[in-house]
Amino acid sequence: MYAITVTPRFGDSDGLRHINNIVLAEWFELARNKIYRLFTPDLDLSYEKWKLIMVKTDFEFLGQMYYNGDVDIKTSIIRIGNSSYTTYHEAWQSGHLKARGTAVLVNYDFIQQKSRPIPDDVREKLEEHLEEDPR
DSSP states (O other), X not given: OEEEEEOOOGGGBOTTSBBOTTHHHHHHHHHTHHHHHHHOTTOOOSTTTOOEEEEEEEEEXXXXXXXXXXXXXXXXXXXXXXXXXXXXXXXXXXXXXEXXXXXXXXXXXXXXXXXXXXXXXXXXXXXXXXXXXOO
């Protein structure tokens, strides 16, 4: 499992004084950076080097989050296919699960415009974080 802690920014809150729902997509993406590095270690976003494209994401909001407390994001891998993998994310604040979601990413060749099998060395590293889907 990968874990990061996010300190909400003032601008992350909305008119109702909670963390705005769109912020979760940014936090979950930030939590995937270590996984992105498995595919592109220097995070070079050129078409020649970047290897991932997102094909699906979803979120489930379980409780309200607020500006005045850090949020722990826990990320694991719940499925590894031939060319794609699925991440599972949880957002915890004050010891309570507040949101969860998934993202499906595909190992993709932007020059050829097609998916590619996940390389064996990357697959092995993904498998280190493979967990059963807790939902």
